[in-house]
Amino acid sequence: MGLDALYDELIERLVAACSSHDPERLVTFDRTGFHYAKPDLGLIEWMPTLDLGRRVSIKTVGYHPTNPTERGLPSVLATTSILDTTDGRILALCEATFLTALRTGAASAVATDVLAIEDARTLGVVGCGAQAVTQIHAISRVRSVSRVLAYDADAEVASTLPGRVPVPGIEFELIGASDLAAMLAEADIVCTATSVDIGAPPVLPDGPHRPGLHINAVGADFPGKLELPPTLVRRALVCPDVVAQCLAEGESQVLTEDELGPDLATLVRDRGRCEATRADLTVFDSTGWALEDLVAAEMVLDHAERLDEGVDVELNPVPADPYDPYGSLSP
Amino acid sequence: MGLDALYDELIERLVAACSSHDPERLVTFDRTGFHYAKPDLGLIEWMPTLDLGRRVSIKTVGYHPTNPTERGLPSVLATTSILDTTDGRILALCEATFLTALRTGAASAVATDVLAIEDARTLGVVGCGAQAVTQIHAISRVRSVSRVLAYDADAEVASTLPGRVPVPGIEFELIGASDLAAMLAEADIVCTATSVDIGAPPVLPDGPHRPGLHINAVGADFPGKLELPPTLVRRALVCPDVVAQCLAEGESQVLTEDELGPDLATLVRDRGRCEATRADLTVFDSTGWALEDLVAAEMVLDHAERLDEGVDVELNPVPADPYDPYGSLSP
Numbered sequence: 001m002g003l004d005a006l007y008d009e010l011i012e013r014l015v016a017a018c019s020s021h022d023p024e025r026l027v028t029f030d031r032t033g034f035h036y037a038k039p040d041l042g043l044i045e046w047m048p049t050l051d052l053g054r055r056v057s058i059k060t061v062g063y064h065p066t067n068p069t070e071r072g073l074p075s076v077l078a079t080t081s082i083l084d085t086t087d088g089r090i091l092a093l094c095e096a097t098f099l100t101a102l103r104t105g106a107a108s109a110v111a112t113d114v115l116a117i118e119d120a121r122t123l124g125v126v127g128c129g130a131q132a133v134t135q136i137h138a139i140s141r142v143r144s145v146s147r148v149l150a151y152d153a154d155a156e157v158a159s160t161l162p163g164r165v166p167v168p169g170i171e172f173e174l175i176g177a178s179d180l181a182a183m184l185a186e187a188d189i190v191c192t193a194t195s196v197d198i199g200a201p202p203v204l205p206d207g208p209h210r211p212g213l214h215i216n217a218v219g220a221d222f223p224g225k226l227e228l229p230p231t232l233v234r235r236a237l238v239c240p241d242v243v244a245q246c247l248a249e250g251e252s253q254v255l256t257e258d259e260l261g262p263d264l265a266t267l268v269r270d271r272g273r274c275e276a277t278r279a280d281l282t283v284f285d286s287t288g289w290a291l292e293d294l295v296a297a298e299m300v301l302d303h304a305e306r307l308d309e310g311v312d313v314e315l316n317p318v319p320a321d322p323y324d325p326y327g328s329l330s331p
Numbered sequence: 332m333g334l335d336a337l338y339d340e341l342i343e344r345l346v347a348a349c350s351s352h353d354p355e356r357l358v359t360f361d362r363t364g365f366h367y368a369k370p371d372l373g374l375i376e377w378m379p380t381l382d383l384g385r386r387v388s389i390k391t392v393g394y395h396p397t398n399p400t401e402r403g404l405p406s407v408l409a410t411t412s413i414l415d416t417t418d419g420r421i422l423a424l425c426e427a428t429f430l431t432a433l434r435t436g437a438a439s440a441v442a443t444d445v446l447a448i449e450d451a452r453t454l455g456v457v458g459c460g461a462q463a464v465t466q467i468h469a470i471s472r473v474r475s476v477s478r479v480l481a482y483d484a485d486a487e488v489a490s491t492l493p494g495r496v497p498v499p500g501i502e503f504e505l506i507g508a509s510d511l512a513a514m515l516a517e518a519d520i521v522c523t524a525t526s527v528d529i530g531a532p533p534v535l536p537d538g539p540h541r542p543g544l545h546i547n548a549v550g551a552d553f554p555g556k557l558e559l560p561p562t563l564v565r566r567a568l569v570c571p572d573v574v575a576q577c578l579a580e581g582e583s584q585v586l587t588e589d590e591l592g593p594d595l596a597t598l599v600r601d602r603g604r605c606e607a608t609r610a611d612l613t614v615f616d617s618t619g620w621a622l623e624d625l626v627a628a629e630m631v632l633d634h635a636e637r638l639d640e641g642v643d644v645e646l647n648p649v650p651a652d653p654y655d656p657y658g659s660l661s662p
Contacts, residue, residue, distance in 0.1 A: 003657065027365060034358060034381040039417050044387045046379060050365040056375045060389060060412060062419015068653040077419040077647050081391060081412070086370050088393015088408040093424050095646050101656040130656040157654055164655045313642050315426050316408050322399040323488055324495045325432040325461040326334065 001303070003166065007141045010106040010299055011113075017295045018110070018268035025052045028290040030245060040066050049290035056083045059096055059293045063221075065195050074130055075195065076100060080297045089316045094297050101130055103296040104286060105138030107264065108216040111239060111284035112189060113142040114267045114274050116214040120188035121146045126180070126203050126227070127194035128152035128161040131218060135191040139216075140167045149183045151175050153194075181207045190215045198224040206232045212279050217251045218286040228283065230254040236281040237261040239274075241289040250285040264289065332634070334497065338472045341437040341630055342444075348626045349441070349599035356383045359621040361576060371397050380621035387414045390427050390624045394552075396526050405461055406526065407431060411628045420647045425628050432461055434627040435617060436469030438595065439547040442570060442615035443520060444473040445598045445605050447545040451519035452477045457511070457534050457558070458525035459483035459492040462549060466522040470547075471498045478502050480514045484525075512538045521546045529555040537563045543610050548582045549617040559614065561585040567612040568592040570605075572620040581616040595620065 001009075026049065033045025042064035049057045061078040068075055078096035083089065112120075120143045125132050128150050136148060148170055152158035155174075162172040175183055184190065185208050194203045196219055203219075206229035215236070219227045228251050239261045240246030247253065252260060261282070267274045304310040319327030332340075357380065364376025373395040380388045392409040399406055409427035414420065443451075451474045456463050459481050467479060479501055483489035486505075493503040506514055515521065516539050525534045527550055534550070537560035546567070550558045559582050570592045571577030578584065583591060592613070598605045635641040650658030 029363070032360070034379070034387055034416075036381065036383060036416060038384040042416060042419060044381075044414055044416065044419055046377065046389060048365070048377060050367065050375075052367060053369040056365055058377060058389075058391060060414065060421070062414065064417070064419045067418055071418050072653055073418050073420070073649065074653045074656075077421075079412070079421045079646060081410070081424075083375055083391060083393065085365075085367060085373060085375065086395070087398055087402050087404050088373060088375055088395045089404070090391070090408075090410045093412075093646070097647055098656060098659070129654045133654075133656050160652070160654065164652070164657075166657070311642065311644050313644070315410060315424070316428055318404065321491070321495070322403055322405045323460045323464075323491065325405075325429060325464050326495075326497065328429070 003137065004141065006102070007106060007109070007138050010102060010296060011109050011138070011141060013295050013299055014103070014106050014110050014292060015268050017291055018265040021265045021291065026050070026291060027052065031288070040064060047288070047290045047293060049294050050085070051294060054085060055091070056085055057081065057290070057294045057297055059290070061096070061100065080293060082297060082301065092301055094300060096293065096297065099293070099296040099300060101134040103292040104131060104218055104288065105134030107241060107286055107289065107292050108135055108191065108218060108284060109138040109142045111264060111267060112139050112214055112216060114271055115239065115278060115282040115284065116143060116189050117212040117278050122186055122188050123148050124183040124187035124190040125150045126190070126192045127219060128158045129193065131193035132161060132191065133164050135193055135216060135218065136165050136170070137167055139189060139191070140170070143189065145170055147171050147173070149173050149175050149187060151177065151180060151183065181205050184209045187213060189213070192217045192219055192227040194219040194227055196220065196225055196227050198222060202229045203227045204229065209281065214282045214284070216284045216286060220250055221287050222249050223253070225249065226251060226253060233283060236283045237277050238283045238285055239263060239267055240285045241287055245287045246285045250287040251283060252285050334468065335472065337433070338437060338440070338469050341433060341627060342440050342469070342472060344626050344630055345434070345437050345441050345623060346599050348622055349596040352596045352622065357381070357622060358383065362619070371395060378619070378621045378624060380625050381416070382625060385416060386422070387416055388412065388621070388625045388628055390621070392427070392431065399460070411624060413628060413632065423632055425631060427624065427628065430624070430627040430631060432465040434623040435462060435549055435619065436465030438572060438617055438620065438623050439466055439522065439549065439615060440469040440473045442595060442598060443470050443545055443547060445602055446570065446609060446613040446615065447474060447520050448543040448609050453517055453519050454479050455514040455518035455521040456481045457521070457523045458550060459489045460524065460526070462524035463492060463522065464495050466524055466547060466549065467496050467501070468498055470520060470522070471501070474520065476501055478504070480504050480506050480518060482506050482508065482511060482514065512536050515540050518544060520544070523548045523550050523558040525550040525558055527551065527556055527558050529553060533560040534558045535560065540612065545613045545615070547615045547617060551581055552618050553580050554584070556580065557582060557584060564614060567614045568608050569614045569616055570594060570598055571616045572618055576618045577616045581618040582614060583616050
């Protein structure tokens with residue numbers, strides 16, 4: 001179906017899920033997990049979601065920042081299990097690394113479509129890894145991006161970005177750290193998607209910018225991790241994906257709950273009212289919402305079923321006698 | 332290899348894991364999950380375990396008590412994911428329904444081997460479902476069980492128990508509710524493995540019993556669920572598998588922490604001292620320990636590798652370029 005159509009469908013499904021979002025029916029646990037420094041610094045976390053009366057999805061996500069340089073692997077690796085709440089059987093195990101990148105892009109596109117100015121053309125990108133690709137790609141589905149100003153602390157990673165973004169008609173300008181203030185001044189939209197260290201300085205300077213600048217901050221996901229200057233965050237309308245999570249580990253860490261703008265679901269539902277803020281500085285604080293994962297997983301499972309793709313594995317036993325624990329063992 | 336050898340190996344591995352258990356290295360989260368009444372009463376929980384520097388295992392377990400009667404499925408259905416903490420990749424997804432029953436049996440066998448009298452012959456069983464089979468089977472690997480007194484609230488389920496237990500040389504006597512006091516008086520070992528309701532009366536009466544009676548209580552796993560009479564629990568030496576979990580949802584709910592006996596790991600490590608309590612009434616409060624799941628999963632994965640069994644699925648992408656989120660997609 002092609003990536004463009006996949007983004008369009010995911011954005012549409014995400015908008016629909018936000019519109020009909022019922023916090024009584026969709027129950028999520030805050031992301032939690034194991035954080036360790038052995039063998040390397042890393043973490044494995046799980047994000048369980050109950051779609052009441054239907055399914056439970058559990059995404060397990062690993063973040064191992066040395067993966068790209070040490071192992072030729074993405075830093076984020078994830079899988080999602082889908083279980084049936086009627087009987088508890090596992091229905092599917094689904095690769096979620098690609099889906100996580102895809103849904104993070106799609107979530108930014110949903111927020112950007114509400115909050116960015118209509119004729120946004122220039123996109124600033126800080127951090128040129130895998131997430132930059134999906135941010136640029138997804139945003140180009142809702143705005144006519146014609147120019148990307150791209151910065152990465154690793155100039156080699158930045159240099160390969162243009163070749164990794166399969167969107168025609170974009171002119172890339174690779175910039176240095178000293179050009180970030182100029183980038184901020186010129187951009188209509190900015191995406192920060194870095195692996196900033198805990199307690200490290202922000203990846204973007206504060207300074208003059210266009211009145212309607214919209215920023216998608218997707219990299220911070222840990223207490224103490226911040227991509228944006230607090231001064232900038234404090235004068236912006238900050239829209240969290242998940243309020244509690246953003247206050248704990250997003251850019252919203254420097255704010256209190258009553259200083260937050262509408263969350264992602266509200267942006268979609270109160271679209272008209274929220275579009276009125278386009279003239280202001282806006283920040284989408286994206287820490288990753290379990291709803292996004294559920295929507296993305298269900299989309300690919302629907303396509304897998306339609307295309308008869310995937311591998312069928314008989315995993316949970318269906319014994320002749322449910323009271324016989326050995327009934328499903330082969331002789 | 333046969334089930335007897337499988338139990339022997341699992342018991343041996345469990346004893347070894349208890350002996351070398353280092354709470355600094357083995358980090359577990361308390362079991363938590365979604366409990367719901369829609370479409371039917373049920374729950375899906377997850378039990379994550381970190382074996383520091385090596386692996387994370389996450390068992391997801393569903394408990395849907397209407398499964399046997401409504402769907403011909405076991406009430407407990409479980410799967411375990413094993414992830415590598417070096418890079419976060421998922422290494423295996425492993426059926427864990429059978430393994431849960433197997434490891435619950437093996438854990439009772441480990442506790443029974445320390446706490447039950449050496450020449451125990453008569454085993455009382457309350458609840459004759461799938462878990463009764465693995466309890467009887469596992470205990471028969473550590474004691475010469477020759478007689479089983481079996482009770483189930485559903486007489487039909489009780490009637491099929493003898494045919495489901497592939498252990499030769501056991502004489503089964505199916506008993507009624509009015510025989511439970513006599514069973515308690517005669518048994519050397521008792522196993523309770525019921526789906527007792529929250530707040531329901533205990534499944535066993537209190538009353539006279541042999542001085543060295545050992546009870547494995549494996550059914551209670553929820554706040555308010557109790558299989559044993561509190562009066563009996565209060566005068567017994569109660570050995571929990573996991574202290575905090577037993578105090579929250581096991582038979583130990585009626586006790587305080589300082590009233591508990593040694594936990595399972597201590598039973599194994601201080602075996603000599605703990606064996607000295609064989610003349611007392613002892614209870615193994617089995618709520619399910621993540622270590623047991625890890626040991627069981629690693630055992631079957633070792634055998635699957637040795638026998639070249641299982642299905643290889645390429646799940647997490649290994650792209651040519653870790654910064655290219657589309658690099659692992661087929662053309």
